[in-house]
Amino acid sequence: MDFSRYLERRWDDLLEQAVQHAAVVALSVLLATAIGVLVGVLTWRSARASGAAISVSAALLTIPSLALLALLIPLLGLGWAPTVVALVVYSLLPIIRNTVAGLRGVDPAILESARGMGLTGRQTMWRIQLPLAWPIILTGVRVSTQMLFAIATIAAYVAGPGLGNEILSGLAGLGSANALNKAVAGTAGVVLLALAFDLAFVGLRRVTTPRGLRV
Amino acid sequence: MAVETLGGAFGAATRKGRGHSFATPAVLAATLVLLYLWVSTRQLDSMEARVLSAAFIRDAALTHLTVTAVSASLVVVIAIPLGVLLTRPFARRLAPWVMAAANAGQAAPALGVLVLLSILFGIGTRIAVVTLVLHATLPVLRNTIAGIQQVDTALLEAGRGMGMSRGQILRRLELPLAVPVVMAGLRTTIVICVGIATVATFINAGGLGDIIVAGIKLQRTSILVTGGVLTAVIALALDWLAGLAEKYVRPHGI
Amino acid sequence: MSDIKLVDVTKQYEGQPQPAVDAVSLDIAAGELVVFVGPSGCGKTTTMKMINRLIEPTSGQILLGGADVMSIEPNELRRHIGYVIQQIGLFPHMTISENIQLVPGLLGWNRDRSRRRADELLDLVGLDPAAYRDRYPRQLSGGQQQRVGVARALAADPPVMLMDEPFGATDPITRERLQKEFLRLQAELRKTIVFVTHDFDEAVKLGDRIAVLKERSRVAQYDTPARILAAPADDYVASFAGSATAIKRLALIPAVRLPGEPLDERDGLPVLERGGSARDALDLMVRRGTSRVAVGDRTVDFAMICALLEDEHGR
Numbered sequence: 008m009d010f011s012r013y014l015e016r017r018w019d020d021l022l023e024q025a026v027q028h029a030a031v032v033a034l035s036v037l038l039a040t041a042i043g044v045l046v047g048v049l050t051w052r053s054a055r056a057s058g059a060a061i062s063v064s065a066a067l068l069t070i071p072s073l074a075l076l077a078l079l080i081p082l083l084g085l086g087w088a089p090t091v092v093a094l095v096v097y098s099l100l101p102i103i104r105n106t107v108a109g110l111r112g113v114d115p116a117i118l119e120s121a122r123g124m125g126l127t128g129r130q131t132m133w134r135i136q137l138p139l140a141w142p143i144i145l146t147g148v149r150v151s152t153q154m155l156f157a158i159a160t161i162a163a164y165v166a167g168p169g170l171g172n173e174i175l176s177g178l179a180g181l182g183s184a185n186a187l188n189k190a191v192a193g194t195a196g197v198v199l200l201a202l203a204f205d206l207a208f209v210g211l212r213r214v215t216t217p218r219g220l221r222v
Numbered sequence: 223m224a225v226e227t228l229g230g231a232f233g234a235a236t237r238k239g240r241g242h243s244f245a246t247p248a249v250l251a252a253t254l255v256l257l258y259l260w261v262s263t264r265q266l267d268s269m270e271a272r273v274l275s276a277a278f279i280r281d282a283a284l285t286h287l288t289v290t291a292v293s294a295s296l297v298v299v300i301a302i303p304l305g306v307l308l309t310r311p312f313a314r315r316l317a318p319w320v321m322a323a324a325n326a327g328q329a330a331p332a333l334g335v336l337v338l339l340s341i342l343f344g345i346g347t348r349i350a351v352v353t354l355v356l357h358a359t360l361p362v363l364r365n366t367i368a369g370i371q372q373v374d375t376a377l378l379e380a381g382r383g384m385g386m387s388r389g390q391i392l393r394r395l396e397l398p399l400a401v402p403v404v405m406a407g408l409r410t411t412i413v414i415c416v417g418i419a420t421v422a423t424f425i426n427a428g429g430l431g432d433i434i435v436a437g438i439k440l441q442r443t444s445i446l447v448t449g450g451v452l453t454a455v456i457a458l459a460l461d462w463l464a465g466l467a468e469k470y471v472r473p474h475g476i
Numbered sequence: 477m478s479d480i481k482l483v484d485v486t487k488q489y490e491g492q493p494q495p496a497v498d499a500v501s502l503d504i505a506a507g508e509l510v511v512f513v514g515p516s517g518c519g520k521t522t523t524m525k526m527i528n529r530l531i532e533p534t535s536g537q538i539l540l541g542g543a544d545v546m547s548i549e550p551n552e553l554r555r556h557i558g559y560v561i562q563q564i565g566l567f568p569h570m571t572i573s574e575n576i577q578l579v580p581g582l583l584g585w586n587r588d589r590s591r592r593r594a595d596e597l598l599d600l601v602g603l604d605p606a607a608y609r610d611r612y613p614r615q616l617s618g619g620q621q622q623r624v625g626v627a628r629a630l631a632a633d634p635p636v637m638l639m640d641e642p643f644g645a646t647d648p649i650t651r652e653r654l655q656k657e658f659l660r661l662q663a664e665l666r667k668t669i670v671f672v673t674h675d676f677d678e679a680v681k682l683g684d685r686i687a688v689l690k691e692r693s694r695v696a697q698y699d700t701p702a703r704i705l706a707a708p709a710d711d712y713v714a715s716f717a718g719s720a721t722a723i724k725r726l727a728l729i730p731a732v733r734l735p736g737e738p739l740d741e742r743d744g745l746p747v748l749e750r751g752g753s754a755r756d757a758l759d760l761m762v763r764r765g766t767s768r769v770a771v772g773d774r775t776v777d778f779a780m781i782c783a784l785l786e787d788e789h790g791r
């Protein structure tokens with residue numbers, strides 16, 4: 008069966024896998040953003056604390072994903088749970104690092120103004136620092152998202168959702184007529200999804216960057 | 223595998239501030255000891271006993287390290303000369319195109335490439351190495367180019383002014399000054415290789431992935447934990463070693 | 477009211493051999509513009525920042541309208557003290573109007589009132605609200621940004637303003653224009669202002685009184701510009717004020733600040749135009765061949781101005 012016929016016949020399944028792939032990545036990145044930004048906000052002032060947070064998240068990123076998934080199975084079983092946890096763990100480094108860099112990058116004169124005007128620490132963080140650091144934080148989120156699309160394929164091996172299933176079923180049917188079609192569909196699907204998200208990030212960046220920073 | 227897009231993620235940035243202390247190897251060694259104690263106090267059934275035998279683990283680890291080492295060496299042999307070539311005047315205009323192509327290739331998930339290649343060319347260690355090299359070349363290539371391009375042009379001018387030939391400038395100025403950046407890329411590459419080598423088990427290429435897969439298939443926690451911890455420890459240890467090397471091959475004065 | 481009183485205020489930074497501010501006492505009357513002037517590192521900024529508690533004094537007392545600032549919640553205190561710094565520090569992600577509305581918003585003013593207030597202030601600092609309120613800081617020149625900085629500090633109509641070299645980063649022409657506008661503004665608003673500079677000319681031009689500070693923020697002389705020029709308390713002040721440009725300095729002293737006698741209309745003296753300096757008064761005398769001119773409702777005479785110069789040269 009040629010590839011276009013294969014696509015036509017399996018379109019609905021592929022679409023569902025793609026949606027699940029995107030969903031698990033999006034969910035994980037949202038969670039990781041919440042956690043990573045919080046860690047960044049709590050540690051940016053102290054070089055030691057933020058350095059430790061970055062070192063730990065870098066070490067976690069060094070662990071091969073199949074190994075991390077294996078270690079999560081006894082705790083969380085198979086499926087979405089270990090997948091999401093592993094993906095969250097892997098996306099922390101770019102987000103934490105960029106949050107720290109973004110918060111550190113805010114002009115000290117701006118912080119002094121804010122303090123001099125009587126903004127509390129929390130008000131300064133919410134109204135001044137986070138908006139100013141946002142474009143850099145968002146870049147970290149974007150980097151993480153790109154990374155997760157590839158990693159998420161491996162989660163299929165622990166019964167995770169997404170296009171990894173298509174790839175693995177190609178491998179399982181090695182030698183059969185559709186093996187190549189499956190592998191190509193799965194791989195290309197992941198690449199296309201990643202591209203689409205990257206484009207979405209360009210738009211998101213435009214929409215969420217405060218206008219005063221773009222002029 | 224977790225880091226197969228590290229190169230894309232972190233660009234030419236050097237990963238500083240890690241790998242200098244001996245806390246890392248101490249923690250890793252302690253982890254291994256704990257793992258050993260934990261496993262040895264358990265009643266192992268026959269399947270566990272087979273997978274968790276010294277011989278099986280040694281074979282898996284050796285294969286893993288070999289695949290990683292061979293791939294990383296091939297990457298060095300391919301990427302550094304290619305990077306140098308792409309910074310020479312006659313090829314400089316090609317560099318952005320090569321980088322763009324390499325970046326695009328990076329977006330493909332390693333697992334997908336691994337499976338595709340094995341469907342097309344057969345399974346086994348060799349195909350695993352090919353996949354690893356394809357995926358892990360980018361960080362070193364990118365960092366070689368970036369490392370050479372970041373060398374201060376005033377220095378090169380001074381070199382020319384002193385009558386150094388192009389080759390001498392490359393060997394005596396550009397390459398030594400690019401070393402730290404290139405090494406950072408190599409470190410990333412090694413981590414990527416360890417990761418992809420783990421999933422190489424899917425195409426019968428051996429390695430520590432064998433233990434993990436056995437753990438998942440047999441549903442044995444002891445096997446899962448052993449495979450996961452061993453793989454993680456090896457990845458962190460190699461990263462630490464690479465960090466150490468990064469520190470020591472740096473030319474004095476930088 | 478809003479007078480400021482420093483009583484034996486000391487600031488000892490951690491790990492420094494000497495205090496940065498050493499037992500300084502100073503009274504600043506309500507509605508008065510006092511300039512702290514002194515060489516770099518003498519402690520001007522430190523002294524000023526203790527007033528709004530950006531820096532906490534090690535010992536001593538600062539009274540604001542009779543109340544100890546240490547008894548007021550710092551953020552509450554700061555919302556009622558205008559604060560302007562050299563780097564301006566406008567928030568780049570907020571429009572000009574939003575920048576100005578921030579403190580009123582924190583104080584719970586409603587939107588409409590804050591918005592009207594922002595427009596009013598833009599007008600006051602010479603920026604057309606319609607043209608500027610919706611712009612972002614990066615779309616303004618440095619001088620315009622500094623005007624917005626002043627407007628923002630004035631937003632909640634604080635009785636007290638602290639200004640740390642607000643015009644220090646602008647070019648001489650812009651600075652002069654900002655200084656002039658600022659004087660006009662202050663004549664209207666009569667805020668209690670502490671103004672820090674290390675430019676003595678600026679101090680003379682702007683200050684009702686000048687506190688000449690030496691190391692550790694010790695007060696070398698605290699007096700009106702005219703009297704500091706005429707009778708420096710010691711060599712330090714004299715050298716700081718400089719003597720070579722005595723005549724030039726006359727141009728800095730507004731003639732209304734000179735000591736004078738009540739004017740008798742029948743004398744028919746030449747009248748100095750409003751805003752004229754001591755130098756302008758001297759000029760007028762020479763051109764008209766008189767020894768006295770009318771300045772507002774008083775007269776200033778030649779001997780008085782000569783005394784100013786002589787004092788300077790006599791040393």
Ligand SMILES: Nc1ncnc2c1ncn2[C@@H]1O[C@H](COP(=O)(O)OP(=O)(O)OP(=O)(O)O)[C@@H](O)[C@H]1O
Binds near residue numbers: 496514515516521523
């Ligand atoms: N946070 C700090 N920690 C330690 N020492 C400080 C600190 N801030 C200021 N100092 C020291 O206190 C002294 C006074 O500093 P201050 O900033 O008040 O001087 P200044 O008169 O405003 O100088 P300039 O005209 O250069 O702004 C200086 O010697 C300075 O080095």
Ligand SMILES: [Mg+2]
Binds near residue numbers: 521
């Ligand atoms: Mg200062």
